[in-house]
Amino acid sequence: MFNENIYKARRKEFVSRMQALGAEGVAVFLGNGEAAMNYSSNSYRFRQDSSFVYFWGIDEPGFAASINLSNGKECIYADDVDIDDIIWMGPQPTVLDKAGKAGVDKVSKYADFDTAVRFALQNDIPVHFLPSGRYFNRMKMAELTGSTAAQVYKTAPYDEADYVHSSLEMVKAVVSMRLVKDDAEIAELDHACDMGVQMHTIGRNGCRLGALERDLAGAMDAFAATKGWGVSFPTILSQNGQILHGHDHSGVITEGRLLLIDAGLTLDSYYCSDFTRTLPSSGKFTTMQREIYDIVESCNEFAFNMVAPGVSYRDVHLATCRHMLCGLKDLGLVNGDTDVMLAEGIAGMFMPHGLGHNMGLDVHDMEDYGENYVGYDEDQQRASQLGLGSLRMARKLVPGNVITDEPGIYFIPALWEYFRKNGLDKGFVNFDKLQAYADFGGIRLEDDILVTENGARHLGTTRLPIKSAEVEDAMKQ
Amino acid sequence: MFNENIYKARRKEFVSRMQALGAEGVAVFLGNGEAAMNYSSNSYRFRQDSSFVYFWGIDEPGFAASINLSNGKECIYADDVDIDDIIWMGPQPTVLDKAGKAGVDKVSKYADFDTAVRFALQNDIPVHFLPSGRYFNRMKMAELTGSTAAQVYKTAPYDEADYVHSSLEMVKAVVSMRLVKDDAEIAELDHACDMGVQMHTIGRNGCRLGALERDLAGAMDAFAATKGWGVSFPTILSQNGQILHGHDHSGVITEGRLLLIDAGLTLDSYYCSDFTRTLPSSGKFTTMQREIYDIVESCNEFAFNMVAPGVSYRDVHLATCRHMLCGLKDLGLVNGDTDVMLAEGIAGMFMPHGLGHNMGLDVHDMEDYGENYVGYDEDQQRASQLGLGSLRMARKLVPGNVITDEPGIYFIPALWEYFRKNGLDKGFVNFDKLQAYADFGGIRLEDDILVTENGARHLGTTRLPIKSAEVEDAMKQ
Numbered sequence A, B: 001m002f003n004e005n006i007y008k009a010r011r012k013e014f015v016s017r018m019q020a021l022g023a024e025g026v027a028v029f030l031g032n033g034e035a036a037m038n039y040s041s042n043s044y045r046f047r048q049d050s051s052f053v054y055f056w057g058i059d060e061p062g063f064a065a066s067i068n069l070s071n072g073k074e075c076i077y078a079d080d081v082d083i084d085d086i087i088w089m090g091p092q093p094t095v096l097d098k099a100g101k102a103g104v105d106k107v108s109k110y111a112d113f114d115t116a117v118r119f120a121l122q123n124d125i126p127v128h129f130l131p132s133g134r135y136f137n138r139m140k141m142a143e144l145t146g147s148t149a150a151q152v153y154k155t156a157p158y159d160e161a162d163y164v165h166s167s168l169e170m171v172k173a174v175v176s177m178r179l180v181k182d183d184a185e186i187a188e189l190d191h192a193c194d195m196g197v198q199m200h201t202i203g204r205n206g207c208r209l210g211a212l213e214r215d216l217a218g219a220m221d222a223f224a225a226t227k228g229w230g231v232s233f234p235t236i237l238s239q240n241g242q243i244l245h246g247h248d249h250s251g252v253i254t255e256g257r258l259l260l261i262d263a264g265l266t267l268d269s270y271y272c273s274d275f276t277r278t279l280p281s282s283g284k285f286t287t288m289q290r291e292i293y294d295i296v297e298s299c300n301e302f303a304f305n306m307v308a309p310g311v312s313y314r315d316v317h318l319a320t321c322r323h324m325l326c327g328l329k330d331l332g333l334v335n336g337d338t339d340v341m342l343a344e345g346i347a348g349m350f351m352p353h354g355l356g357h358n359m360g361l362d363v364h365d366m367e368d369y370g371e372n373y374v375g376y377d378e379d380q381q382r383a384s385q386l387g388l389g390s391l392r393m394a395r396k397l398v399p400g401n402v403i404t405d406e407p408g409i410y411f412i413p414a415l416w417e418y419f420r421k422n423g424l425d426k427g428f429v430n431f432d433k434l435q436a437y438a439d440f441g442g443i444r445l446e447d448d449i450l451v452t453e454n455g456a457r458h459l460g461t462t463r464l465p466i467k468s469a470e471v472e473d474a475m476k477q
Helices: A004-020 A050-056 A083-089 A095-100 A110-122 A135-145 A160-164 A168-178 A183-206 A213-227 A287-306 A313-330 A338-343 A413-421 A431-437 A468-476 B004-020 B050-056 B083-089 B095-101 B110-122 B135-145 B160-164 B168-178 B183-206 B213-227 B287-306 B313-330 B338-343 B413-421 B431-437 B468-476
Strands: A026-030 A036-039 A064-068 A074-077 A236-238 A258-263 A275-280 A402-405 A408-410 A442-444 A447-451 A456-458 B026-030 B036-039 B064-068 B074-077 B236-238 B258-263 B275-280 B402-405 B408-410 B442-444 B447-451 B456-458
Touching: A004 A026, A004 A050, A004 A064, A004 A168, A026 A050, A026 A110, A026 A135, A050 A064, A050 A168, A064 A110, A074 A095, A074 A110, A083 B413, A110 A135, A135 B135, A183 A213, A183 A258, A183 A275, A183 A447, A213 A236, A213 A258, A213 B213, A258 A442, A275 A287, A275 A442, A275 A468, A287 A313, A287 A402, A287 A408, A287 A442, A287 A447, A287 A468, A313 A338, A413 A431, A413 B083, B004 B026, B004 B050, B004 B064, B004 B168, B026 B050, B026 B110, B026 B135, B050 B064, B050 B168, B064 B110, B074 B095, B074 B110, B110 B135, B183 B213, B183 B258, B183 B275, B183 B447, B213 B236, B213 B258, B258 B442, B275 B287, B275 B442, B275 B468, B287 B313, B287 B402, B287 B408, B287 B442, B287 B447, B287 B468, B313 B338, B413 B431
Parallel strands: none
Antiparallel strands: A026 A064, A064 A074, A236 A258, A258 A275, A402 A447, A408 A442, A447 A456, B026 B064, B064 B074, B236 B258, B258 B275, B402 B447, B408 B442, B447 B456
């Protein structure tokens, strides 16, 4: 994908960061295998491991790689094709040719990777590897290291004890690099966002009373598959926006509803986009809808304006929640001291998720490495409060960070009950008034932003319409 | 999906077939988990285990089930949702409600499945389960049974020793049932084929000089995702038809080429279709193309006419290969005694795959259970010869079998070299004449057929144009 010098420079930097962390031995990178759909030889579309792509650039199953941390020696492990492969998959360049494009001149058979890892462990040479959410990788690394699959991958939140088998140093070194995007990456992300805007435009243009959610989602997904690798995540396109990850598309676009579309496109390079817009089903917001919409839109703008190097995204999240509570107070849905409400986590009843997440080769960048290492600094502790507890990115921002800005307001009667039953509302919520919103749904507005030297900019060359009047105008066309 | 009585009847029949095979203890069915795309919480579209769907009808992750083979007692294991699930996925029916739709009235927590399996094994009660190609299932069953993941799933061909951990009796009982489709299943397959015909029509209508393969494939995939669960397998759409499973779509439709489209649609019920057509890029075959095309089309017709209860599909494969050799002999590409050529496997140089496979809930039905159990009778041995050795379905046909009829002729220079180098051509092949076909590509023509009481019929209400003149006519529109 990129020039081989980019991969070589990344690996060199990686080795020096590993050494700075005191890591010794060998670092290994296991590329992804195929993932069976319904039986072994019928696979989902192949998706390479993102860090494998980042450091080695090779986008095929059946690859692994190693770096000796003391002398920087590298090797790529994979098998050349035989006559059967040629019949089924066509002629292929050699492994040596493929390795050459990543700036590597030593290759070995795939099975030698297993031998190398086992040999190192038998000789007390530390073997560093990354956790992976792919079962193939977990099974393979568990087998090679004599661990259980659960030990080589623990779900977040992590603590250091979970890294007995996979490597905390390697997580830290990789995270420190991938969190800061270089110019080549930013160009890809800009392009992914441009494509993501086109994908969303297809959805918006299809939003007409009587249309099927399924047809809109299908047309958007087709665009993603045609112009890139595919969708960044299963498209959320629903008139029940209060369900945060609602993947049901069985609805018909119906008068008076809000259609929430949260969707992104992943390029062939795997750099991706992730936008959310919420549209009035008929093309025009009702007064009640517009009141809530404008609060969310104002929160999106408020957060964007606050983003700058040196600011922690946790502070942006909290200040945006405060801004939201002010808006809800104006509508009479909550009452009381705003700062006390904020501290008591009242915003979480309306926005039970975090303001945003890192984005790059993964739409939730590196989430499998443990959100507490990816999205949190050494001196930040994850909260348990609903909403803030789900914040995936809390770090102090630096130029090159790519994050989403995605406030939302959702009306979830089951959550109101939960708050009331557990006394979490602390008397701040006007439940009587809330009843009128029981069928409202939810609104989320999400942009992808780059932290720059002086502040931030939206990724991509054009921004999807976001102000309520702009959205209505766009839907007239 | 179907009425609960269908599932109850299937499970009752399953228990009686297991008993007839002498199986004791408990049979367990593990539904599929999610499969991570790039990180754990970002999954590919969920696909349920096909036998879980067949016997229990529940199409969600996080389910397992058991049947006591002595008394028929059943239990479904799954967890009800909590407030977090409601926030992210919306309100859900209870597990008991879902089980009720499968005719089951006993439910238990998902973790109880693990306990039940471990308890049975500790008490020497046999636990029968099916092999699975999904790594999640392999990991889980390996963990529960104290096996390695490789032991609970071995790639074909199997021998009985591989079933120490998974159950050969269960494979045999399930295969014997799922191979014979009932009326409800046939109705689904007819519908899947109708949708598959529409999907192919989109591809054919898009085939114009200068069009991008990628756009055609994208439009077909979008149709599959919009009208059903999605594609039955990654769409093959290529002007290099000689690559049997070529998933590259980077080409531009170019004068004088043949565009091979092998694609199918899977319904929400998971019943699927699988058709192949090969189109002249410009809408008109060249003489050379038509000569080969007409042989393949004649083979497709020849095979279809031979299909009837009592005939083995291995015999249909061989007779069709013989028919193909006659055609190739007429063109002077091979010379010699047709029966000797057939016995020497010369057809395999032109068609290095089998004539067809079983189809149903899986496009290669039950392939993970071992093709030698699915596609072969007790008294049939798998051949090693190229072509015949790849035949996935060799059995004596019975009414209700659903199979594909997919002869092909491919010109693969690397394979010619392989035959020549290893003396496999035995002097029958006219390599001089073959040189003119080095850039020809390949042709495959595939229909989905149902074995009936008296013979066979094509599934679906309309058949895709297949005769060379029909194809050219269809492309004029």
